Amino acid sequence: PSPLMAPQSEDGRKRFMEFPYVSAPHRDLMVDLFSTMESRLGPYLLPCTLPPDVQYYHNQGSTALASLHIRSGLKPSPVLSLSLSLSLYIDFILGSWLHCKLPSGALNITSLSAYLSPSTDAPNFLMELIQSSPTSLVLILDLPPRKDLVLHSEYLQTFYEDTQIDEYRKILEKIPEVRPYSSSSLYIRSVVSPTAILVCIETEPGRTERMEEIVRDHVSAIAKEVLGIWLDRCACGGREMGEADRAHLAKRDRVFKSKTIEIDLGSSLPRLFGQEVATRVLGAMREVFSI
Amino acid sequence: PSPLMAPQSEDGRKRFMEFPYVSAPHRDLMVDLFSTMESRLGPYLLPCTLPPDVQYYHNQGSTALASLHIRSGLKPSPVLSLSLSLSLYIDFILGSWLHCKLPSGALNITSLSAYLSPSTDAPNFLMELIQSSPTSLVLILDLPPRKDLVLHSEYLQTFYEDTQIDEYRKILEKIPEVRPYSSSSLYIRSVVSPTAILVCIETEPGRTERMEEIVRDHVSAIAKEVLGIWLDRCACGGREMGEADRAHLAKRDRVFKSKTIEIDLGSSLPRLFGQEVATRVLGAMREVFSI
Numbered sequence: 001p002s003p004l005m006a007p008q009s010e011d012g013r014k015r016f017m018e019f020p021y022v023s024a025p026h027r028d029l030m031v032d033l034f035s036t037m038e039s040r041l042g043p044y045l046l047p048c049t050l051p052p053d054v055q056y057y058h059n060q061g062s063t064a065l066a067s068l069h070i071r072s073g074l075k076p077s078p079v080l081s082l083s084l085s086l087s088l089y090i091d092f093i094l095g096s097w098l099h100c101k102l103p104s105g106a107l108n109i110t111s112l113s114a115y116l117s118p119s120t121d122a123p124n125f126l127m128e129l130i131q132s133s134p135t136s137l138v139l140i141l142d143l144p145p146r147k148d149l150v151l152h153s154e155y156l157q158t159f160y161e162d163t164q165i166d167e168y169r170k171i172l173e174k175i176p177e178v179r180p181y182s183s184s185s186l187y188i189r190s191v192v193s194p195t196a197i198l199v200c201i202e203t204e205p206g207r208t209e210r211m212e213e214i215v216r217d218h219v220s221a222i223a224k225e226v227l228g229i230w231l232d233r234c235a236c237g238g239r240e241m242g243e244a245d246r247a248h249l250a251k252r253d254r255v256f257k258s259k260t261i262e263i264d265l266g267s268s269l270p271r272l273f274g275q276e277v278a279t280r281v282l283g284a285m286r287e288v289f290s291i
Numbered sequence: 292p293s294p295l296m297a298p299q300s301e302d303g304r305k306r307f308m309e310f311p312y313v314s315a316p317h318r319d320l321m322v323d324l325f326s327t328m329e330s331r332l333g334p335y336l337l338p339c340t341l342p343p344d345v346q347y348y349h350n351q352g353s354t355a356l357a358s359l360h361i362r363s364g365l366k367p368s369p370v371l372s373l374s375l376s377l378s379l380y381i382d383f384i385l386g387s388w389l390h391c392k393l394p395s396g397a398l399n400i401t402s403l404s405a406y407l408s409p410s411t412d413a414p415n416f417l418m419e420l421i422q423s424s425p426t427s428l429v430l431i432l433d434l435p436p437r438k439d440l441v442l443h444s445e446y447l448q449t450f451y452e453d454t455q456i457d458e459y460r461k462i463l464e465k466i467p468e469v470r471p472y473s474s475s476s477l478y479i480r481s482v483v484s485p486t487a488i489l490v491c492i493e494t495e496p497g498r499t500e501r502m503e504e505i506v507r508d509h510v511s512a513i514a515k516e517v518l519g520i521w522l523d524r525c526a527c528g529g530r531e532m533g534e535a536d537r538a539h540l541a542k543r544d545r546v547f548k549s550k551t552i553e554i555d556l557g558s559s560l561p562r563l564f565g566q567e568v569a570t571r572v573l574g575a576m577r578e579v580f581s582i
Contacts (some may be wrong), residue, residue, distance in 0.1 A: 148439035149481035151543045153550055160477050180471050186451050186485045190440035194480030252442045259444055 009047040012055030016069040021099040023208075024109050025216035026129065030110050032220070033127065033227055034095050038071075039116065040231050041196055044090055045071040049239070054284040057277050064272045068281065070288050073117060089119040090235065091253070094289055100199040100272055105133050115257070118249035121146050121167065122234035123159050123193065127223060134208040138181050139172075141223055141228055142196035144256075146249060147157040149194070156194075163229050166195040168222045175218060177201050177210070185263050191256060197222070300338040303346030307360040312390040313399050314499075316507035317420065321401050323511070324418065324518055325386050328405065329362075331522050335381055336362040345575040348568050355563045357389040359572065361579050362406060381526065382406040382544070383579055391563055396424050405526065406548070409540035412437050412532055413525035414450050414484065418514055425499040428506070430463075432514055433487035434521055435547075437540060440485070447485075454520050457486040459513045466509060468492050469500070476554050482547060488513070540571050549582040 017034065019027040030257040048055065048071050058065040073090030083233040094205070100107040107130075114125040123143035130138040143165070149156045160166070172178055183189050192198065201219075203210040239247060261282065269278035308325065329336070339346065349356040364381030367572050386396040391398040398421075405416040414434035434456070440447045451457070463469055470490040474480050474532040483489065492510075494501040530541060537543040552573065560569035 148442075148543070149478075150547055150550075151439075153478060156481060166477065183460065186447055186457065187440075187444060189485030196478045202521055238366060252439070255444065256441055259441075 001029065012048055013069060014054065014066040015056050016095060019097050019110060022110060023212050025212045029215065029220045029223060033112050033223060036227060037093055041090060041235060044074050046074060047071065050284050054281050055226055057281060059273045064100040067096060070097045072288060079145055089117040091115040091117045107132055118246040118253060119241060121245065122237050122239050122241045125230040132264055135203045135205060135211055137201045137211060139197060139199050139219060142192045143228055143234060144191050145193050146252065160195050163233060165229055168225060169195055169197045172197060172199060172218060175214060177203050177214060187259050187263055254291055258290045261285060303339055303343065304360060306347050307358040307386060310388050310401060313401060314503050316503045320506065320511045320514060324514060326404050327518060332381060332526060335365050338362065339363060341575050345572050348564065350564045350568065350574055355391040358387060360386045363579060380408040382408045385520040398423055409537040409544060410532060411530045412536065412540055413528050413530050416521040426494045426496060426502055428492045428502060430488060430490050430510060432517055433483045435482050435542065436484050446500060451484055451486050454524060456520055459516060460486055460488045463488060463490060463513055466505065468494050468505060478554055480551050503540060507511055545582055548580045552576060
């Protein structure tokens, strides 16, 4: 935690970092990734300013609980530019967990994403783990592109070919329990890169220890590598944009953020948490997202 | 064949339509699709003007043979606009087959694609069947988008959600012999839509009659439906673009065509047919492609 951090934000961060309902390897992975991101980008981030009842929220019967932690990037200023790297501009980083008791069992979703500002065109970072039972896990891991890859083939080359990021997808797909996963949303399928890892991992009924083994030995290693590529080549890659490019990027980013919230949370939050909580959380998110 | 067609083009068309090295259901499908496209779009197409030695070509030992048939669209003119639909502008349609004897057996590729002009932003059509053995077939079937789907979500809605085209992918993936196929080219993976059918069909060794059954009973029906959607909603959908949009579309189309030729044929044609034949064929294609 940075010395800038308000006490309210520290409480929220602590609760967020507990990931209280997932397996130990799953929790370890999330804590590791978020800590790595914070320790590398911390100097460029503000503390979380979400209201406490958005940093942690639940439904009336407390059968659905969630934590949300968002840290926006420092806005560039002449003073900052002297002391910090000129080209490291972060829109925000977002971590979350969600736990929901359902008749069929428990649903656990943990996610970590990072959005860069239109000062650079480098890809964002996205990871989501959706556990619908102890033996079934969906993994989404990608650096979603911020440009049209068909038109900008040099962008594809730089971030996806030269980084050899597709190798991680291939390694993972060799594990017998791993199958390709197809999102039901065509928009989500459109925003991911051609090297996106979108897989469903299913172990035999009752074999939860095998699931934990896959997360610990395979998913963790790959997620850390992909985050490393993102930190080195995207967040800190130094690709700065001119004014004209920024306007186009800002427009595309806005549509991306707006559609993603709408698809990901627009219908599920009201269903799981009730309309009042959903309105509060979505309103706070839209403010941070500037949409 | 249209009455405009030159004798040279008629010979080339006849040879192209023979699809001499593939199974009967495979040939029937290709002939059906190409005929359907020609009968619907014929009035807007010129005859094939490729030189005879590009319409049909082979390597020195005749172990690799291929046929190529391209018909460009009529260029809009005030006279034509009076008699034909104002908004039906085709860049070109392209059909091909390729047969190659290899130590491991025979490789057969048949393809049909259609490129619309920048007067409309509607998706193109793409189908390719790659048969590397009698029991192994890759099917690529898609309406590749001509706009960035992340930025233009209404385009995604119109051509991919409202048409329910994803249902065909789901039907096909239920067949036990069908698995998802991932192109080794990241660019090819970038150009396809989120509803693209990219599958590998593998039947048990020796079970060629099962492969023919899958092509006849499943692949054919789906390919005809997808072509029908493309003809009704894309080629004849009447989405006309203004000048500003056309310039951007023309630029994106040019990159798309140029990269596709480079990736698809740039290295394989010289390898299979020798440098002299490859140079001749690629040169003729680049001319028709205007790249």
